[in-house]
Amino acid sequence: MAEPMDTSHILHPSSQGHALASAGWLDAHFDCKRPEYELILRSVGIRRGWHVLDAGAGSGSFLRVISEEVGPTGRITALDLAPENVEVIEQRLADVPLECPVETQQGDLMSLPFPDDLFDAAWCANTTQYLNDDELTAAIGEMCRVVRPGGLVAIKEVSVTTWNFTPGDPARMWRLLDAVQDTDAQVHGLMRVPELATYLKRGGLQDVSQRTVPVERRQPLRASERQFIGEIIGWVARKAEGTALPEVDRAYWKSMIDAQSPEHPMNAEDFYHYEVQFLAVGRVPIDA
Numbered sequence: 001m002a003e004p005m006d007t008s009h010i011l012h013p014s015s016q017g018h019a020l021a022s023a024g025w026l027d028a029h030f031d032c033k034r035p036e037y038e039l040i041l042r043s044v045g046i047r048r049g050w051h052v053l054d055a056g057a058g059s060g061s062f063l064r065v066i067s068e069e070v071g072p073t074g075r076i077t078a079l080d081l082a083p084e085n086v087e088v089i090e091q092r093l094a095d096v097p098l099e100c101p102v103e104t105q106q107g108d109l110m111s112l113p114f115p116d117d118l119f120d121a122a123w124c125a126n127t128t129q130y131l132n133d134d135e136l137t138a139a140i141g142e143m144c145r146v147v148r149p150g151g152l153v154a155i156k157e158v159s160v161t162t163w164n165f166t167p168g169d170p171a172r173m174w175r176l177l178d179a180v181q182d183t184d185a186q187v188h189g190l191m192r193v194p195e196l197a198t199y200l201k202r203g204g205l206q207d208v209s210q211r212t213v214p215v216e217r218r219q220p221l222r223a224s225e226r227q228f229i230g231e232i233i234g235w236v237a238r239k240a241e242g243t244a245l246p247e248v249d250r251a252y253w254k255s256m257i258d259a260q261s262p263e264h265p266m267n268a269e270d271f272y273h274y275e276v277q278f279l280a281v282g283r284v285p286i287d288a
């Protein structure tokens, strides 16, 4: 049997070595962005009665909204690479069933374990960030294959280049992203987000659209928002260690690992955070 992966150095890891991918973290993440995330999903164009693939379903945060969109005559298949996340979804469905039947499947976006044309739509949220450029192309190809002609492929991600935590010099974030983008695959995936529509078009999808939804948070933060934002700043701040950034930047980011630090923007009365979420949607060609 293969040795389990050492994930002790990764923040909120899945068993597959992905950061920010454990069920507890994903629940906190969804709770923090719920209104915007529900709005984005409801704007995709999913219809009642459809069979939808949730590709990279995590702890199943989006399943309830998808089930409301497809209604009792629809169906969902929730797929994730991490078996422990699939187990969490199964347990939750056993405890609280949804409006429509839901099947679960452990599997990889890049080689989906489904026949051609099985689904009416594929929804892929916060997951392409883990794929390099070739893997993203392969995953889009796979989603196109398993969605029927005329069906939809929808990808949602946050663009890390829009992360702003005020007060503070925004250029510090840009310098940090620039310093790590070539060596940190997840940062690269999160910087590539505005190109998602281009990837969908290159993948042969039609009627491709891309829209953005801002997420803004300010004081007073809910306790869960404070916890989540503190941890996400800590995640990016740790990336400054060992870079060639100026010493003053590295010292700043080191102090950002501790959300109690007096320098931390969340401790300012006028703390303000914004980021931009992207939704890219395309239609599988009828004559493919």
Ligand SMILES: C[S@@+](CC[C@H](N)C(=O)[O-])C[C@H]1O[C@@H](n2cnc3c(N)ncnc32)[C@H](O)[C@@H]1O
Pocket: 014, 016, 018, 020, 021, 026, 030, 055, 056, 057, 058, 059, 060, 061, 062, 079, 080, 081, 082, 085, 107, 108, 109, 110, 124, 125, 126, 127, 130
């Ligand atoms: C950040 S989580 C997002 C989960 C969920 N979509 C959400 O937004 O709450 C990313 C999920 O993608 C899964 N994942 C990463 N790479 C994958 C791949 N190649 N195939 C399938 N799932 C993958 C991870 O295991 C993790 O559960």
